[in-house]
Amino acid sequence: xxxxxxxxxxxxxxxxxxxxxxxxxxxxxxxxxxxxxxxxxxxxxxxxxxxxxxxxxxxxxxxxxxxxxxxxxxxxxxxxxxxxxxxxxxxxxxxxxxxxxxxxxxxxxxxxxxxxxxxxxxxxxxxxxxxxxxxxxxxxxxxxxxxxxxxxxxxxxxxxxxxxxxxxxxxxxxxxxxxxxxxxxxxxxxxxxxxxxxxxxxxxxxxxxxxxxxxxxxxxxxxxxxxxxxxxxxxxxxxxxxxxxxxxxxxxxxxxxxxxxxxxxxxxxxxxxxxxxxxxxxxxxxxxxxxxxxxxxxxxxxxxxxxxxxxxxxxxxxx
Numbered sequence: 577x578x579x580x581x582x583x584x585x586x587x588x589x590x591x592x593x594x595x596x597x598x599x600x601x602x603x604x605x606x607x608x609x610x611x612x613x614x615x616x617x618x619x620x621x622x623x624x625x626x627x628x629x630x631x632x633x634x635x636x637x638x639x640x641x642x643x644x645x646x647x648x649x650x651x652x653x654x655x656x657x658x659x660x661x662x663x664x665x666x667x668x669x670x671x672x673x674x675x676x677x678x679x680x681x682x683x684x685x686x687x688x689x690x691x692x693x694x695x696x697x698x699x700x701x702x703x704x705x706x707x708x709x710x711x712x713x714x715x716x717x718x719x720x721x722x723x724x725x726x727x728x729x730x731x732x733x734x735x736x737x738x739x740x741x742x743x744x745x746x747x748x749x750x751x752x753x754x755x756x757x758x759x760x761x762x763x764x765x766x767x768x769x770x771x772x773x774x775x776x777x778x779x780x781x782x783x784x785x786x787x788x789x790x791x792x793x794x795x796x797x798x799x800x801x802x803x804x805x806x807x808x809x810x811x812x813x814x815x816x817x818x819x820x821x822x823x824x825x826x827x828x829x830x831x832x833x834x835x836x837x838x839x840x841x842x843x844x845x846x847x848x849x850x851x852x853x854x855x856x857x858x859x860x861x862x863x864x865x866x867x868x869x870x871x872x873x874x875x876x877x878x879x880x881x882x883x884x885x886x887x888x889x890x891x892x893x894x895x
Contacts, residue, residue, distance in 0.1 A: 599632035599860045601663040602656035603853055604649065605692075608638045609771050612797060612823055612845060616692070618893050619849025627857045634853060635661065642736055642770045646673030653677040656686075663687045663860050665852040667708075668694025669739045675700050687860060691852035692845070693741035695870050704859055705866055707851040709843035709874030711741045715748020716755070717875050718794055718820055718841050723756030725838055727792035727818050730760040731783055735776065735800055737764040742796050745822060749794055773803045781807035784817065792818040798825035798840075805831060824878060826890050832883045842886065843874035846894040 603620050605613045617636060624634040637656065639648040649666075650673055656664050657680075664686055668674045671694070678688055678701040690698045690706040698706050715732075722730055730753050732746040746762045753760040763783055769775040780803060784790055793808070795801040801821035808817045818838040821828060823845070831837035851871065858864045878886045889895030 599627075599630070599663075599857060600635065600659075600661050601627070601632065601665065601853070601856055601860070602635045602637055602652075602659070602661040603849070604637045604652045604656065604664060604666040606639060606645075606667070606669075607641045607771070609641055610797075611799060611825065613638065615845040615894060616849035619846040619851075620853045623850045623853035623857070626854055630857070630861055632857055632861065634857075635659070642767055645736070645739075645767075646670040649674055650677040653681055657681050657684055661686060663689065663856045665689040665691055665856050666694075667692035667741070668697045669741055671697050671700075671740060678703075687856065689852050689856040689859075690870075691848045692843075693739075696740075698870075705855060706870035707848050707855070707873060708870070709841075710870075710872055711744040712748040712751075714822065714841050714843065714875035715745040715750075716752035717748075717877060718745075718822070718839075719749040719752025719754075719758070719760055720756045721752075721839055721877055721879075722792045722794065722818055722820055723753050723758035725792075725818055727753070728758050729787075729789050730758060730792040730794060731780070731790050732760055732762050733776075733780065733793065733795050733800060733804070734762060734764045735770045735795075735797060736767050738767075745796055771799060773799065773806070776800055776803035777807045777810075780804045781810060784808070784811055784813065790817065792820065792838075794820040794822075796822045798823045798828050801825075801828050801831075801837065801840075805837065824886060824890065824895055826887075829878070829883055829887050829890055832878065832880060833887065835880065839877055839879045840886075841874065842876045842878050842895065844876070844895070845873075846889075847873045 682701040690703040732749045750760045
């Protein structure tokens with residue numbers, strides 16, 4: 577009887593453990609080679625402390641690169657479902673690939689949380705919420721800002737053509753620049769140049785040489801702004817060609833502080849990771865849900881007037 581009682585107690589413990597595992601979630605992001613996701617991961621890691629304190633786990637999944645991005649993301653969604661995740665937090669950059677996979681996950685009983693990209697798609701798979709910037713409004717703000725600083729012709733560089741969030745950003749830049757009396761055009765480079773500093777710098781430099789009327793460049797990632805800064809410097813046009821970017825890094829903020837970069841657009845990736853992870857888990861565990869949908873974490877313009885505050889956040893790995 578004592579042995580049977582021990583078995584029953586053990587079985588109960590296993591059931592309790594299984595119940596805790598029912599709140600396991602997966603957070604899926606972009607390339608492990610892309611430093612942007614380090615800031616998102618810090619938010620995810622901080623939220624994971626709360627998740628684990630309440631009996632759940634977080635599985636952070638990344639693609640290796642962007643070369644086979646759509647299929648790789650689908651594979652990670654399918655992996656998360658196969659591993660028993662009850663919730664998935666994920667951006668939707670490539671709806672043609674991702675939306676069917678997320679619908680299948682939803683149909684399998686998995687709850688979806690959107691962040692960073694995919695605001696317009698969230699209804700397709702009943703996402704609980706969206707945490708991120710409105711990409712179009714961010715682009716409009718960037719185009720208007722650069723035009724307000726005197727830019728007349730703005731180059732908007734897309735490092736991964738076809739990604740919905742990136743295409744939407746540059747469309748916003750075009751519209752914002754036009755509204756403010758300037759012009760903008762989009763430079764789409766091959767996706768294999770994503771994260772390629774030298775190749776991207778050469779591509780930007782070639783555009784600046786071919787069209788001397790370009791007086792501003794806006795990039796869609798902090799690393800690409802480093803590449804553009806190099807191209808501008810090599811041509812002796814630092815200060816002549818204004819430089820802006822989406823997202824931030826220590827080097828971006830240093831240039832803003834030194835006056836060699838005009839601005840950056842902050843979407844607060846730390847908050848995206850933290851809120852997407854914690855709110856997804858809280859819904860699964862406690863049934864809580866925010867009344868505000870979507871929850872916008874940006875855009876916010878960082879320039880010489882507020883750069884010092886942003887620098888402190890970068891030192892802590894959160895901006």
